Amino acid sequence: MNKGKIELKIEEKIKKNFPTSKFLIKNISYKHKTHKQNIKGDETHFIINLESKKFLKLSRLDRQKFFLKILGDNIIKKIHSISFKLTAPNEKKD
Numbered sequence: 001m002n003k004g005k006i007e008l009k010i011e012e013k014i015k016k017n018f019p020t021s022k023f024l025i026k027n028i029s030y031k032h033k034t035h036k037q038n039i040k041g042d043e044t045h046f047i048i049n050l051e052s053k054k055f056l057k058l059s060r061l062d063r064q065k066f067f068l069k070i071l072g073d074n075i076i077k078k079i080h081s082i083s084f085k086l087t088a089p090n091e092k093k094d
Contacts, residue, residue, distance in 0.1 A: 020052075021052040024048070028045045052089075
């Protein structure tokens with residue numbers, strides 16, 4: 001599947017701010033197309049897994065705040081749902 005503008009922008013921000021990280025971005029918008037409350041578009045729902053040393057000393061909440069700030073309102077306001085798992089290297093993964 002081709003990446004859309006929003007997914008490419010998310011990828012760009014991750015690569016710029018977390019250059020040595022491991023990450024995966026999943027666009028799961030297709031699963032929500034028939035929902036009544038869904039906003040129109042092909043880039044409305046994302047799952048992001050990101051592993052970075054920058055998260056080593058941050059709590060789960062601080063990681064989320066840090067990552068959302070990096071994504072910025074420009075991206076956040078264009079999507080309906082974003083879920084992420086932000087981990088540090090060697091951290092237990094659920």
